[in-house]
Amino acid sequence: MASNHLTGVGSESKQLATWYFTVAATLLGAQLLFGLVAAIQYVMPGFLFEILDFSVARMLHINALVVWMVFAMFGAVYWLLPDETGIETVGIKIGKLLFFVFTAAIVVVVLVYLFIQVGPASEMSIWFIHEGREYIEAPRWADIGITVVALGFVFNLFATGMKGKQTGIVTVLMADMLAFAGLYLTGMFFTDNISVDQFWWWWVIHLWVEATWEVYVGALAAYGLITMIGAHRKTVEMWLWIEVAMLFGSGILGMGHHYFWIGTPEYWWEIGALFSALEPLPLVAMFIHVLYDWGKTQGEQDAQGQEMSVIRNKPAFTWFVLNAFGNFLGAGIWGFFHTLPQVNLYTHGTQFTSAHGHLAFFGAYATILIGMMYLAIQGTNGIKIMKNTRASIWGTSMIVGGVVGMTVSLTIAGYVQVLISRAQMGATWAGYFDGQSGMWFSQAMDWRLIMGVVTFLGFLFLIKDFLTTGKNPVHER
Ligand code: HEM
Numbered sequence: 001m002a003s004n005h006l007t008g009v010g011s012e013s014k015q016l017a018t019w020y021f022t023v024a025a026t027l028l029g030a031q032l033l034f035g036l037v038a039a040i041q042y043v044m045p046g047f048l049f050e051i052l053d054f055s056v057a058r059m060l061h062i063n064a065l066v067v068w069m070v071f072a073m074f075g076a077v078y079w080l081l082p083d084e085t086g087i088e089t090v091g092i093k094i095g096k097l098l099f100f101v102f103t104a105a106i107v108v109v110v111l112v113y114l115f116i117q118v119g120p121a122s123e124m125s126i127w128f129i130h131e132g133r134e135y136i137e138a139p140r141w142a143d144i145g146i147t148v149v150a151l152g153f154v155f156n157l158f159a160t161g162m163k164g165k166q167t168g169i170v171t172v173l174m175a176d177m178l179a180f181a182g183l184y185l186t187g188m189f190f191t192d193n194i195s196v197d198q199f200w201w202w203w204v205i206h207l208w209v210e211a212t213w214e215v216y217v218g219a220l221a222a223y224g225l226i227t228m229i230g231a232h233r234k235t236v237e238m239w240l241w242i243e244v245a246m247l248f249g250s251g252i253l254g255m256g257h258h259y260f261w262i263g264t265p266e267y268w269w270e271i272g273a274l275f276s277a278l279e280p281l282p283l284v285a286m287f288i289h290v291l292y293d294w295g296k297t298q299g300e301q302d303a304q305g306q307e308m309s310v311i312r313n314k315p316a317f318t319w320f321v322l323n324a325f326g327n328f329l330g331a332g333i334w335g336f337f338h339t340l341p342q343v344n345l346y347t348h349g350t351q352f353t354s355a356h357g358h359l360a361f362f363g364a365y366a367t368i369l370i371g372m373m374y375l376a377i378q379g380t381n382g383i384k385i386m387k388n389t390r391a392s393i394w395g396t397s398m399i400v401g402g403v404v405g406m407t408v409s410l411t412i413a414g415y416v417q418v419l420i421s422r423a424q425m426g427a428t429w430a431g432y433f434d435g436q437s438g439m440w441f442s443q444a445m446d447w448r449l450i451m452g453v454v455t456f457l458g459f460l461f462l463i464k465d466f467l468t469t470g471k472n473p474v475h476e477r
């Protein structure tokens with residue numbers, strides 16, 4: 001059913017995908033709004049004091065980030081599964097039911113974070129309010145719910161993958177999503193030793209974004225290239241397997257770069273330095289993969305005298321190409337900057353980390369997931385060739401410009417902190433404050449806010465495009 005890529009009509013799996021994408025896009029909006037609140041608080045510390053404190057806004061910002069991405073990742077799998085396997089997703093009714101469980105749980109969790117989270121922590125608060133583990137703060141009842149939902153999702157994927165056609169993409173996804181779901185468990189149990197707690201917490205955070213999610217993105221990129229420009233499956237799947245091997249190789253022990261400061265044994269310095277420094281290599285490979293495959297397909301079409309550039313979905317393709325660049329820059333380059341212990345000694349705990357965090361999450365994941373949303377819009381509206389619209393161009397440019405602008409501002413702020421708080425003042429208490437009270441730092445925070453507003457305006461264009469482009473007559477049907 002390879003020819004069925006572009007029509008989402010009639011597949012329940014694809015319908016479920018669009019539900020997941022809708023919630024994901026909504027949560028992305030919430031993420032950006034809470035980010036704006038936190039950014040305003042950097043500039044005006046009294047803003048919403050004791051109404052929506054920085055701690056709460058920041059927590060909602062980064063938890064919403066993780067949750068919308070997980071929603072979009074599930075959605076993307078439900079979207080591509082019928083195309084890849086040639087059959088309807090097995091047990092799709094369970095998948096649909098669990099979608100509602102997941103969404104309802106998230107809404108409750110967010111309301112609790114917003115309205116009743118401030119106060120002393122106890123055994124009770126771990127179960128019902130939050131666990132206090134950055135990025136994955138969901139309380140334990142929700143953790144258990146999420147685990148059940150994830151198991152249902154993995155079941156859908158495995159049952160369909162085993163019954164239908166087994167492409168390389170589906171095989172990689174099956175292994176990868178099992179690891180992805182399994183790792184979540186390592187962030188769930190309680191220990192009163194903060195080093196032990198942090199040790200396992202990184203198994204979720206690092207092994208998600210630098211191993212399982214990266215492999216996932218490789219699979220999506222492969223699917224996208226086949227769907228949008230008719231790349232040869234053999235070529236893209238070969239690259240995919242190479243990347244899987246490389247990413248798991250460097251990504252797993254690369255985790256050592258989080259074990260410099262938390263009380264883990266010192267041999268992690270060397271392990272972390274070596275393996276995490278190798279991590280950019282698979283990202284370079286991925287980058288070359290996307291551009292090389294594209295060039296190759298175009299060259300072949302040219303040689304056969306066909307018209308080049310039959311990109312079947314321009315906005316999605318734009319986001320996929322942005323992903324290749326963004327992943328390489330945000331994760332590869334900005335990650336490499338601070339990954340050696342000699343450098344991390346100065347950069348740890350500065351805005352530099354935040355610069356990397358923003359560009360990496362955006363470049364490696366937000367981009368390709370937005371691209372998948374465009375593929376779904378194309379499919380559900382039965383569009384043959386989807387073009388850019390004014391709103392998609394404004395949306396893309398402002399979001400990318402805004403995030404790059406924020407990254408530059410944060411990098412400058414981090415540099416000031418490294419110079420003043422660390423190099424000059426030797427990481428003292430006074431140095432901490434001096435680093436943040438200078439003009440360069442505070443102007444960088446102003447610019448981060450301005451660029452955050454640009455990002456948010458771009459998001460509004462994106463949503464306008466999502467809601468209207470399906471019916472826009474510019475596309476070829
Ligand atoms: C898409 C992949 C990646 C994402 C989404 C990502 C995201 C992040 C985030 C959010 C943090 C801050 C964590 C915290 O709150 O403490 C972080 C820390 C870090 N990342 Fe990445 N990262 C990625 C890939 C990489 C790569 C490939 C490298 C190395 C080459 C790297 C090196 C580091 C280091 C060294 C830290 C610790 C900084 C510190 O605590 O001083 N990251 N990353």
Ligand code: HEM
Nearest residue numbers: 032035036038039058353354357358361362366452455456
């Ligand atoms: C409207 C745009 C945005 C604004 C104003 C904003 C603002 C902020 C602020 C103020 C923080 C807290 C930083 C701190 O603790 O010092 C933060 C953290 C973070 N944001 Fe954003 N953000 C925005 C968009 C995004 C996007 C698009 C992403 C990724 C896709 C993202 C990912 C993150 C991450 C990973 C962190 C934690 C970083 C760390 O602790 O190292 N943000 N953001």
Ligand SMILES: [Fe+2]
Nearest residue numbers: 206210255257
């Ligand atoms: Fe890491």
